[in-house]
Each structure stands twice: as structure tokens, then as C-alpha cells.
Amino acid sequence: MSTALHRPSRRGRRTAGLATGLAVALTVAGCGDSSSGGGEAAAYEPASSDLSATITYGVWDQNQVPVIEQNIAAFNEEFPDVTVNVNVTPYSEYWTKLQTQGSSQTLPDLFWMNGPNFQLYAANDLLEPITEVVEAGDIDPANYPEALNELYTLDDVQYGVPKDFDTIGVWVNTQLFEQAGVELPSGDWTWEDFQATAAEISQKLSGQGVYGAAGGMDGQTTYYNTIFQSGGSVIDGDSSGYDTPETQQGIQFWTDLIASGGSPSMQQLTDTTADQWFVSGKLAMYFGGSWFRSAITDSDLVGTVTALPLPIGEEQATVIHGVSNVVAADSENKQAAQALQVFLAGEEAQRQLGEAGSVIPAYTGTQDAFADSLEGADLQVFLDALDYARPLPVSANTAEWNAAETELLPEAFSGARPVDEVTAELAERMNTALAAE
Amino acid sequence: MxxxxxxxxxxxxxxxxxxxxxxxxxxxxxxxxxxxxxxxxxxxxxxxxxxxxxxxxxxxxxxxxxxxxxxxxxxxxxxxxxSLTTFGVFGGATFSGLDNYRQLVADAALYRALGNTLLYTAIVLLGIPIAVYLASLLNLPDLRFASFYRVLYFLPYVAMPTAIAMVWRIIYNGDFGVLNYVLGLVGIEGPYWISTPGAAMVAVALVGLWSSLGFSMIVLGAGLKNIPPDLYEAAELDGASRWNQFRSITVPLLTPSISFLLIITVISSFQLFDLLYAILGSTNPTLPRSMSLVYFFYQAGFVQNDKGYAAAIAMVILLIIGVATAVQFRFQRRWVHGG
Incomplete structure (x- = not known):
């Protein structure tokens, strides 16, 4: 589930793995011989209902296991002789494990894939394209948000079928607006409205240590959105978009927000992250993903929170990301794996997923349940955002330039160095990384 | 490992x-x-x-x-x-000679990581004299609740580093942390400990020092038990003060234990990773300035998928620890009692 995409703290558990890091990484990786037979295997053929096989489905979110089991029960009505073993690996270890499995040709038959990792697996021929399944008419990409199809397409070949999605909006604490005596903004607000509202609330409620808004180090929920809104790009073709004036404006947005006192400082946000400020009732507006709903459900803010669309800059934009189901290219039961992939992509399974409520299903028309899933809040904004959503920027080795962003951008946000100087250095680092791919 | x-x-x-x-x-x-x-x-x-x-x-x-x-x-x-190859993410090593090492010696991150690791090691080593003093206090014959204190000091050592780190992360919090609150009571405005370059490494090292005290004290406690009590009796008859007994009997006869601790502490300090990772967090903007050698290795191998480069870093770490340990063994003859 994409909710876990940016939760670094959970990765802390990987520390245990490092004890054996060296040995494991090298011995295990050494087992793989790099030949893998993707693509050219037997042509796709829809499975018949007497197909008999045992397959593994690799996922990382324990919370979704109950609904996955419902999905599989429905799948088994059609294919009674296919046994599906659901293999749950916590997100913090999921990618390390998957990399090891990829090296030793032991990938699960069907598994979850996210945007930042997708191209790495697709480019190494570890994933089965869905081209033939689409040609056979069993999956129709038109049923899913365009941006998500794009996210899982490499060199014009699509590999993943979108399973769910998330978009970004502004979560609002209405109680703090009341206390500050500031009117709740309307949905069609601009950057200027946002900045002014943030500064005003910070100023009026400074006695309580409350801030109007908050930046952060998470591109997906913060600066990627403003970069798209100012008409910039993170990746443009094969090179970095950070050296364009439009992209620099998208970064400047956060520098201005901190400089005006509308947001806590970068240091404060490192110690206490924006979502923690919001859940503690010390933040009036939070740029957050649709997945943040579950964090509110668990807090005592229920009833005082609602959501607004992101403010509009030069244009309206939000980042969209979602998990997809992919079939391993070297699966021994590819037919069964593809049958399950097709089933999970279908309306019935997607409706089950939507009704379970933990994520927004990707299939158009199955998402209504989400809009009313938080008391007192209209979450329709996250669904409406599909109209102007842009895929999360990724490349073959996303992590490499993500590290450069984490290292350099805070200096721009905090005002320690001029924005254009930082972004120029970042563009250079990123172009080196992209060229190495 | x-x-x-x-x-x-x-x-x-x-x-x-x-x-x-x-x-x-x-x-x-x-x-x-x-x-x-x-x-x-x-x-x-x-x-x-x-x-x-x-x-x-x-x-x-x-x-x-x-x-x-x-x-x-x-x-x-x-x-x-x-370390002599360019290593594919999914296996498949191609020989590339000394490329990784050439890149490594030119990488400023290596020297920063080495400097940070040395700073951490130096601070954690300060724990040894503290442990010697505390262990000899705990070993006083007329001390009540000695085992209770021993448990207290040993607890941080047996607790999981990640759990410890979680607690310290909260203690160090710049706005809401206990530490800055206490400092505020005496009129000192504490920094944002874990997000200020410089302060961050010191903050991590203090936790490292604190959590290593228990182990050091157990080792030293065993060493103290081996010192014959008659030495103290004789010294007392000769009119030596407590402090002189400590300086002239306890410390010299503890040197084998101290030497052992020195070697173990240096090795484990060079392997600093989990505390740093868990206290600072992987998106901390100061991390590039505060990373340790092993974190540098982790970053290259597991975040950036450059496993050949990571292997070269690992070899350098191995070399540094090997040299540091060999030097200590060589010099211990000069100062270790009976060594």
C-alpha cells in the first residue's frame, strides 16, 4: 500500500538486518546468475476454470490481508483448484527481500510493486508485461487513472495493473481556524491565499505554539506538488528538471512559508514531523496524502478535521501514486498468476477493496465508499484530484537522487543557501545519477 | 556481524x-x-x-x-x-579493477564518515574511565544494594538499541524534549540536538557511552574481584588514602580488563549504525554530515544499490578496524600490568 511509501521510521527495523548485512548481501546476491527469461515465454492464454496450481502472492500491508482473503475466496469460486498463499513481509524488509528473491529467481508469482522501485525491476526483465493480457481483452487500462498506467509503463510497455491509489490534499483542523478567528478557505484557493492563511494563523496562535502550515522533507506530499503547480518538473525526459526557473519556484514556495513564520523551521520539523504536529493539534493545515485518514481516525481529532484541494499555483496539480500487481517473469505458474492478476484488477475485487476502506481502489467507479469514510469530512477532494493528478516522479534508480534531494533541499528550505544555487547543485548531482542508469 | x-x-x-x-x-x-x-x-x-x-x-x-x-x-x-567489480542490483558482477577504490578515496563522504566515527569512538571511550570509577565504587565492601545498582547500570546494555533510541529521540526533541526542558529551568537554551550538525553526533555518542557503561562495569567488576584484598589491607596499614589505593592498586591491576575493554569498545564503536539510524532517522537533513562509516556503507549498498562500491567501503572499514586493533595489541605490552 502506498501509505507506507514514505515512512522512513519503519525502515529503522532494518538495523537488525545490518548485523548480517555484509555477509547476507554478498553471499546471497552471489547466488544469482543474471540470465532471466522474461517476455519471450509461452504466449498468454486465459486460464480455464479447471486450472490447478499453487501460487504465492507477495504483499506488505498486514491491514489489507482480510480483504485480500475476501478477494481470493471470490477468485476461488472461479478457479477452485488454484491455491493462493499470501506472503506478508513488513514494508521495512519488503524491498530488501524482494531484491534477494529477484537475484535468485525466487520472486513470488504475483506481488505488489510501487513506483520508485518499478523501473528497476522492469528494466532487469523480472516482470511480465501485461501487453498480451490487454490484447486478449482481459484487462482494460482505461479503467484506471491514466497517471497510474503511466507510472507502471517503461518504454511503452505496461507491466503493472493499478490496484489502489492516493492523492495529496490539505488536511485542515477547523477548530484551530475557529480559535484564530480565520475564515475557512474555499476549495479554489491560490498559493497566495495559502501563504497568507498560514502566516496569519501562526501569528494569532503563537502563544499556544500553533503553526498555520508545515513543510517537510517528503517530496510526495510537499514539494513535488508545488513543483508541478508552478509548471516545473522533477524529471524531464532523461534529465533533472531542478535547474528550471519553474521548478525553483516550486521549491521557493516552502522557503517562503518557513521565512514568513507560517511553518515551523526545518529543525523543528526534523525533531517533530509535520504529521505529528497535526495529530497533536498544533498545526492548522497539513499537506498530506489520502492515506492520512487512518491516522486521524485513530486520534481524537475526529469531527474537527476536513480536507481541501491543494492551492493552485500556475496550474492545479497533485501527485498521485498507487500500488500495482505485477507477475514475475520467471513464475512457474504464470497462467495462474496472470489469472489472479486479472481477477484482482476486475470490478468485483476492486469493489471489495473499496468497501474495506483502508485504501482507494484504482478501478473507476468503485471509489465512492472512500469519500464518506471519515466523520465530518468530505474526502471527495482526493477523488476529484484525479482530474489533475501527475504521477510520482521516478526513474530506474530513484533512491539515488532521492538521497541527493534529502541532503541538499533542506538548505534551500531553511534559507541557509539561495534556492537557485541549491537546485543547480541538485540538478547536477541528479543528472550524474540519471546518466549512470 | x-x-x-x-x-x-x-x-x-x-x-x-x-x-x-x-x-x-x-x-x-x-x-x-x-x-x-x-x-x-x-x-x-x-x-x-x-x-x-x-x-x-x-x-x-x-x-x-x-x-x-x-x-x-x-x-x-x-x-x-x-569490491573489485561493478555489481548489478540483481547479481551479475563485472570486473572493474580498482575503480571503486579510486572513486572512494576521492569521495568526501568517506572522510566525513571517518571523522564522525572517530568522534563517536572518542566520546564512547570516555566511558571507560567513568566505568572504572563506578565499578570500584560498586565494589566497595560496605555498599548496600550493590546488585540493585549493578542491574540499573546493566539494563541499558541488554535493552534493544532501537528501543533505547526511540526513547532518546523523544528526550532530545528540541521543542518538547525533557532535556531541553531541564536545561531551560537553569536558564540554558538547548539546541535542536538531533537536527543540528555537530550536536547530532555528540547526542548519539552520549547515548552510546551511556549504554556501554553496563558492559564495561561487568568486565571491570570481574577484574576487581581478582585483586587480592590483602593489598588494600597492607596499603591501609601504611596509611594510604582511598584515592591513593585507587590510583596505585586498583587502576594498575585493572589494566588487563581496561585493555580488553579498549579493544572491544573501539571495534564496536567503528560499527556504529543502529543507534545513529534510529535516533537521527533516515530523512534527517544533518545525516550526510553526521553519518558513520557503516551508515555510509549501508547507504551505498542498500539505498543506492551500488553493492560493488559498498563492498569497497566494507573492505576499508575492515582495514581500519584491523589496523586499530593491531596497534592496540602492540602498545598494550607497554602499559598493561603483566601484559
Whole structure:
């Protein structure tokens, strides 16, 4: 589930793995011989209902296991002789494990894939394209948000079928607006409205240590959105978009927000992250993903929170990301794996997923349940955002330039160095990384 | 890495349970008195014993040796080889000579990481004199609740580093942390500990120092028990003060334990990763300025997927720890009592 995409703290558990890091990484990786037979295997053929096989489905979110089991029960009505073993690996270890499995040709038959990792697996021929399944008419990409199809397409070949999605909006604490005596903004607000509202609330409620808004180090929920809104790009073709004036404006947005006192400082946000400020009732507006709903459900803010669309800059934009189901290219039961992939992509399974409520299903028309899933809040904004959503920027080795962003951008946000100087250095680092791919 | 080997060892030793059925005792019995107990006038049997030992000693050490070879030596050799290659994310190493090392010596991050690791090591080493002092206090004959204090000091050592780190992260919080609150009471405005370059590494090292105290004190406590009480009695008769006894008896006779601690502490400090990772967090903007050598390795190998480069970093870490340990062994003869 994409909710876990940016939760670094959970990765802390990987520390245990490092004890054996060296040995494991090298011995295990050494087992793989790099030949893998993707693509050219037997042509796709829809499975018949007497197909008999045992397959593994690799996922990382324990919370979704109950609904996955419902999905599989429905799948088994059609294919009674296919046994599906659901293999749950916590997100913090999921990618390390998957990399090891990829090296030793032991990938699960069907598994979850996210945007930042997708191209790495697709480019190494570890994933089965869905081209033939689409040609056979069993999956129709038109049923899913365009941006998500794009996210899982490499060199014009699509590999993943979108399973769910998330978009970004502004979560609002209405109680703090009341206390500050500031009117709740309307949905069609601009950057200027946002900045002014943030500064005003910070100023009026400074006695309580409350801030109007908050930046952060998470591109997906913060600066990627403003970069798209100012008409910039993170990746443009094969090179970095950070050296364009439009992209620099998208970064400047956060520098201005901190400089005006509308947001806590970068240091404060490192110690206490924006979502923690919001859940503690010390933040009036939070740029957050649709997945943040579950964090509110668990807090005592229920009833005082609602959501607004992101403010509009030069244009309206939000980042969209979602998990997809992919079939391993070297699966021994590819037919069964593809049958399950097709089933999970279908309306019935997607409706089950939507009704379970933990994520927004990707299939158009199955998402209504989400809009009313938080008391007192209209979450329709996250669904409406599909109209102007842009895929999360990724490349073959996303992590490499993500590290450069984490290292350099805070200096721009905090005002320690001029924005254009930082972004120029970042563009250079990123172009080196992209060229190495 | 030692953890994994300790876990593996019992499994590896399983075959030795068959040892009692081996014919060795019979053979030895048949040859009469041999070995250490053997009379000095029997060079012939001694020579024969050497020859006849044959494969048995090897068989007995085999489980342990196999563990070391499989889990230490073989991976080290492989790492050495991979450090000379460009390593694909999903396997497939291509030989690239010394490229990784050339890139590494030119990488400013290496020197920053080395500097940070040395700073951390220096601060954690300060824990040894503190532990010597505390251990000798705990060892005072008239101290009440001694075992209670011992448990208190040892608890941080047995607690999981990640759990400890979580708690300290909250203590260090710049706005809402206990530490800055207490400092505020006495009029000091504390920094944002974990997000200020410089302060961050000191903050992590203080936790490292604190959590290593327990182990050091156990080792030193054992050393203290080995000092004969009559030395203190004699010194007391001669009118030596407590402080002079501590300086002239306790410390010199503890030097073997101190030397051992020094070596262990330096090695474990060079392996700093988990505390740093968990206290600072992976998106901390100060991290590039505060990372340790092992974190640098982790970043290259597991975040950026450059495993050949990571292998080269690992070899450099191995080399540094090897040299540091060799130097300590060499100099310990000069200052360790009876060393």
C-alpha cells in the first residue's frame, strides 16, 4: 500500500538486518546468475476454470490481508483448484527481500510493486508485461487513472495493473481556524491565499505554539506538488528538471512559508514531523496524502478535521501514486498468476477493496465508499484530484537522487543557501545519477 | 556481524554430539600415559602422539571452524572480490579493477564518515574511565544494594538499541524534549540536538557511552574481584588514602580488563549504525554530515544499490578496524600490568 511509501521510521527495523548485512548481501546476491527469461515465454492464454496450481502472492500491508482473503475466496469460486498463499513481509524488509528473491529467481508469482522501485525491476526483465493480457481483452487500462498506467509503463510497455491509489490534499483542523478567528478557505484557493492563511494563523496562535502550515522533507506530499503547480518538473525526459526557473519556484514556495513564520523551521520539523504536529493539534493545515485518514481516525481529532484541494499555483496539480500487481517473469505458474492478476484488477475485487476502506481502489467507479469514510469530512477532494493528478516522479534508480534531494533541499528550505544555487547543485548531482542508469 | 555467528554456532556444533562414540579414548588408553601427564623420558611416545592425532582434532574443531569459514572468511573473500567489480542490483558482477577504490578515496563522504566515527569512538571511550570509577565504587565492601545498582547500570546494555533510541529521540526533541526542558529551568537554551550538525553526533555518542557503561562495569567488576584484598589491607596499614589505593592498586591491576575493554569498545564503536539510524532517522537533513562509516556503507549498498562500491567501503572499514586493533595489541605490552 502506498501509505507506507514514505515512512522512513519503519525502515529503522532494518538495523537488525545490518548485523548480517555484509555477509547476507554478498553471499546471497552471489547466488544469482543474471540470465532471466522474461517476455519471450509461452504466449498468454486465459486460464480455464479447471486450472490447478499453487501460487504465492507477495504483499506488505498486514491491514489489507482480510480483504485480500475476501478477494481470493471470490477468485476461488472461479478457479477452485488454484491455491493462493499470501506472503506478508513488513514494508521495512519488503524491498530488501524482494531484491534477494529477484537475484535468485525466487520472486513470488504475483506481488505488489510501487513506483520508485518499478523501473528497476522492469528494466532487469523480472516482470511480465501485461501487453498480451490487454490484447486478449482481459484487462482494460482505461479503467484506471491514466497517471497510474503511466507510472507502471517503461518504454511503452505496461507491466503493472493499478490496484489502489492516493492523492495529496490539505488536511485542515477547523477548530484551530475557529480559535484564530480565520475564515475557512474555499476549495479554489491560490498559493497566495495559502501563504497568507498560514502566516496569519501562526501569528494569532503563537502563544499556544500553533503553526498555520508545515513543510517537510517528503517530496510526495510537499514539494513535488508545488513543483508541478508552478509548471516545473522533477524529471524531464532523461534529465533533472531542478535547474528550471519553474521548478525553483516550486521549491521557493516552502522557503517562503518557513521565512514568513507560517511553518515551523526545518529543525523543528526534523525533531517533530509535520504529521505529528497535526495529530497533536498544533498545526492548522497539513499537506498530506489520502492515506492520512487512518491516522486521524485513530486520534481524537475526529469531527474537527476536513480536507481541501491543494492551492493552485500556475496550474492545479497533485501527485498521485498507487500500488500495482505485477507477475514475475520467471513464475512457474504464470497462467495462474496472470489469472489472479486479472481477477484482482476486475470490478468485483476492486469493489471489495473499496468497501474495506483502508485504501482507494484504482478501478473507476468503485471509489465512492472512500469519500464518506471519515466523520465530518468530505474526502471527495482526493477523488476529484484525479482530474489533475501527475504521477510520482521516478526513474530506474530513484533512491539515488532521492538521497541527493534529502541532503541538499533542506538548505534551500531553511534559507541557509539561495534556492537557485541549491537546485543547480541538485540538478547536477541528479543528472550524474540519471546518466549512470 | 558477531550476532549472526553466535546464533549460527549451536547449529554448527550439532555434529559434535556424536563425539563420545569416537574411538579416541580407546587408542589413548592402549598407548599408556601420554600427553601432559606423560613422563618426560619418553620422547618416542610424544612424537608418536603427534603423528597419531591425525584427523581427530580437526574433526572436533570442524563445527566451529566451518562456522567461521562459512560466515566470516568466505564472505570476506567474496566482499574483497566484489569490491573489485561493478555489481548489478540483481547479481551479475563485472570486473572493474580498482575503480571503486579510486572513486572512494576521492569521495568526501568517506572522510566525513571517518571523522564522525572517530568522534563517536572518542566520546564512547570516555566511558571507560567513568566505568572504572563506578565499578570500584560498586565494589566497595560496605555498599548496600550493590546488585540493585549493578542491574540499573546493566539494563541499558541488554535493552534493544532501537528501543533505547526511540526513547532518546523523544528526550532530545528540541521543542518538547525533557532535556531541553531541564536545561531551560537553569536558564540554558538547548539546541535542536538531533537536527543540528555537530550536536547530532555528540547526542548519539552520549547515548552510546551511556549504554556501554553496563558492559564495561561487568568486565571491570570481574577484574576487581581478582585483586587480592590483602593489598588494600597492607596499603591501609601504611596509611594510604582511598584515592591513593585507587590510583596505585586498583587502576594498575585493572589494566588487563581496561585493555580488553579498549579493544572491544573501539571495534564496536567503528560499527556504529543502529543507534545513529534510529535516533537521527533516515530523512534527517544533518545525516550526510553526521553519518558513520557503516551508515555510509549501508547507504551505498542498500539505498543506492551500488553493492560493488559498498563492498569497497566494507573492505576499508575492515582495514581500519584491523589496523586499530593491531596497534592496540602492540602498545598494550607497554602499559598493561603483566601484559
Amino acid at each position: 558477531s550476532d549472526s555467528v553466535q546464533q549460527q554456532a549451536p547449529a554448527g556444533q550439532a555434529p559434535s554430539s556424536q563425539a563420545p562414540s569416537s574411538p579416541v579414548p580407546r587408542v589413548r588408553a592402549g598407548r599408556g600415559p601420554v600427553g601432559r601427564g606423560g613422563a618426560p623420558g619418553q620422547p618416542e611416545s610424544r612424537r608418536r602422539r603427534k603423528r597419531n592425532d591425525g584427523a581427530w582434532p580437526w574433526l572436533f574443531v570442524a563445527p566451529l571452524a566451518a562456522g567461521i569459514v562459512v560466515f566470516y572468511l568466505w564472505p570476506i573473500l567474496q566482499t574483497a572480490w566484489y
